[in-house]
Amino acid sequence: MANARLRAVFMRGGTSKAVMFRKEDLPAKPSDWDPIFLQVMGSPDPNGRQLDGMGGGISSLSKICIIGPPSRPDADVDYTFAQIGVHDTFVDYGANCGNMSSAVGPFALDEGMVTGPANGEATVRIHNTNTSKIIVARFPVEQGALAATGDIEIDGVGGKAAPIRLEFLEPGGARTGKLLPTGRAVDEFDIKGLGIVKASCVDAANPCVFVEASAVGQSGDELPDALDRDAVFLQHMEAIRCAASVKMGIAPDLDTARRMTGIPKVAMVSGPRAGRTLSGREITAADADIWVRMISVGQPHRATPITGAICLSVATRVPGSIPAQLSNANGPIRIAHPSGVTLVDAGVSISADGIAKADYGAVYRSARRLFEGNVVYRTTE
Incomplete structure (x- = not known):
């Protein structure tokens, strides 16, 4: 050696x-x-x-x-x-x-x-x-x-x-070739211990799976340490991630999906609410348009990954998706995460035949x- x-x-x-x-x-x-x-x-x-x-x-x-x-x-x-x-x-x-x-x-x-x-x-x-x-x-x-x-x-x-302004041009289909890999804004998955769970599978900048916090027994403002101690919650989120990976065509089967720990990312989202950050700062319902708790490689994030934030911002512009149903954003989107609030923006256009296309996603870092x-x-x- x-x-x-x-x-x-x-x-x-x-x-x-x-x-x-x-x-x-x-x-x-x-x-x-x-x-x-x-x-x-x-x-x-x-x-x-x-x-x-x-x-x-x-x-x-x-x-x-x-x-x-x-x-x-x-x-x-x-x-x-x-x-x-x-x-x-x-x-x-x-x-x-x-x-x-x-x-x-x-x-x-x-x-x-x-x-x-x-x-x-x-x-x-x-x-x-x-x-x-x-x-x-x-x-x-x-x-x-x-x-x-x-x-x-x-x-x-x-x-x-x-x-530093980052402009993600035409971020849709980064991994799968489609903004909505399953062809639907909302899919249903049969998850052991939860039953039927609705999720939005979106591929923009990185493929992500979004599920409403209440569907996994959470309020949406939990901090990472609390989530990290909740083994049942993490197991449910991993099961959702793996099922979505197969449905999105990223992995051919569940065993492969479990080994592909990096993608898709999985997140629970909730509408505007009050809560606190890791530093103890209070975020009011008027401070953010949507809340997210994202998990990557089995670990709850202490902040929002930027590709995850871009994907979420695009998802809020997709008619009928779970993030679109929960968000009240009309202009730039304020995403609340454990460390605070991230400002992003996105543009989605709908073709004559109803197909959604991500035009851009932007963020400052x-x-x-x-x-x-x-x-x-x-x-x-």
Whole structure:
């Protein structure tokens, strides 16, 4: 065994953190990446802490981003996202991370992979290879890099930073090829212990399954720690996720769906209500248009994943869907989550034959370069 080193950057993007690699620094065969990524994150860890790596013991802190030259003419860079399991050896390339998408443009500019103004606004067209979708990132630049300060505050992240606008163009069908993979705004699933449960299966930015909180015995304002202790609730949500995965055509059967822990994401939603955030701040019924509690890789999120927020915003524009029935948004959509409120927007058009099409989804995030240098991993050479 010997130690090897790889050039890397550690960045925060939105409410997530990831180790960022230039594709040129990684082995030529993507099949050789997984063992490296698992070591870098410190997985698998039966203790769930990833102390032997860069991970933080939860899904939002166990991520890898690979940035390389564009493979299509309408993009400036290619971006591949990998979700790394905490307890297991699963490396999932099946979906994108919207939060980390906000770090890709500034990373590419810092690394000299794209050009931008010395001062002003940079625009970076990002091809996410996981979903084959284009994301346009716009952000302020000072002295050739992402502005060090700004006025945007993100719930779940302390302080203020420069705003990064992410525009997900035509996000529908990111994984399945259809905004509504089942062809319906609402489906019914027979779930052991619950009976018939109605859910909306929507594929925009990332495929997600939305179920009303009351259908799974919740009020909708529960905080992550309480949900994490509710084993029955988590089992029910996983059963819904797996059943929807098969129905959406993502997995061929339930066994495969259980192994594909990253997608689809599953969430419970509720209408405007009063509740508190993780910091104890009160959110009133007038502060948000819809509430969400999202689960990824079996863990309740402490904030809303951005691709999940984009998917939810699109879902609220789909006539008849469960989010559309619960939301009272007329303009931009305010999504309440455990860390606060996220503002998003979306456009959905309906064709003459009644087919819904997602035109766009947009959100504001922030990002920061935290560390640069080399990560160390072991090789058998």
